[in-house]
Amino acid sequence: MLHLYSKAIIRNILVMAFFFVYFANTTFASDTLRLAYPKDTIDLGTMKQGTIKEYGFTLANHYQEKIKLFQIYPSCGCTITQAYPDSIDANSSIYVSFTFKSEGFEGLVIKNLTILTDKGAALVYYKANVKTRKKRKRNQSNKIR
Numbered sequence: 001m002l003h004l005y006s007k008a009i010i011r012n013i014l015v016m017a018f019f020f021v022y023f024a025n026t027t028f029a030s031d032t033l034r035l036a037y038p039k040d041t042i043d044l045g046t047m048k049q050g051t052i053k054e055y056g057f058t059l060a061n062h063y064q065e066k067i068k069l070f071q072i073y074p075s076c077g078c079t080i081t082q083a084y085p086d087s088i089d090a091n092s093s094i095y096v097s098f099t100f101k102s103e104g105f106e107g108l109v110i111k112n113l114t115i116l117t118d119k120g121a122a123l124v125y126y127k128a129n130v131k132t133r134k135k136r137k138r139n140q141s142n143k144i145r
Contacts, residue, residue, distance in 0.1 A: 033120040035067075036060035036093070041110070042126040047102050049132050056097035057124065059115065061088040068118040072096060075112045078105070098126075105130040 037059050044053045061067050066089050072081050082097040098113060108129055115122045 033117075033122050034062040035115070035117070035119075035122055036062060037115065037122055038124055042124065044100060044126055044128040046129045046131060049106060049130050050103045053100050053102070053128065054097065055100070055126065056095050058093050059088065059096050060093035061090060063090055063119065065090050070116040070118070072113055072115050074098065075114070078103075079111060079113070081113065100126065100128060102128060102130045106132050 038057050042055060042057065044055055047053055066087050068087050069084060072084055074081060078101050080099045080101075082099070084096055085094055088094055096113075096115075100111070102109070105128075108127060110125060110127045112126070113124045115124065
């Protein structure tokens with residue numbers, strides 16, 4: 001039986017391969033994709049290990065036609081995207097929200113969301129500085145002397 005993470009990795013690879021073949025004749029360069037999204041890395045700040053941080057950003061369509069949103073998916077299982085519409089009307093925008101779980105991470109964590117549309121793909125990067133939980137020291141006053 002495959003481990004849960006292995007299944008997720010295989011699924012992501014298959015989805016990416018499908019869209020790579022599908023978009024073979026489409027522009028992948030996000031600089032030419034006429035979507036407005038955060039180009040700089042989103043900074044989620046410092047968080048304690050095991051906590052959850054919610055964040056969101058605006059995704060705007062600068063095309064003169066409706067674009068289809070195939071998928072917005074995170075780079076790993078530590079992030080969950082909230083429900084989003086399957087298209088964005090011409091010259092309109094939507095709000096994309098996601099939740100990052102810091103359990104199991106320590107230090108600087110950099111991840112991304114992949115946005116797949118009928119016009120191409122884009123990556124939105126986000127980072128967090130995860131601090132480990134401090135272990136409590138045992139009370140030393142009960143020591144035998």
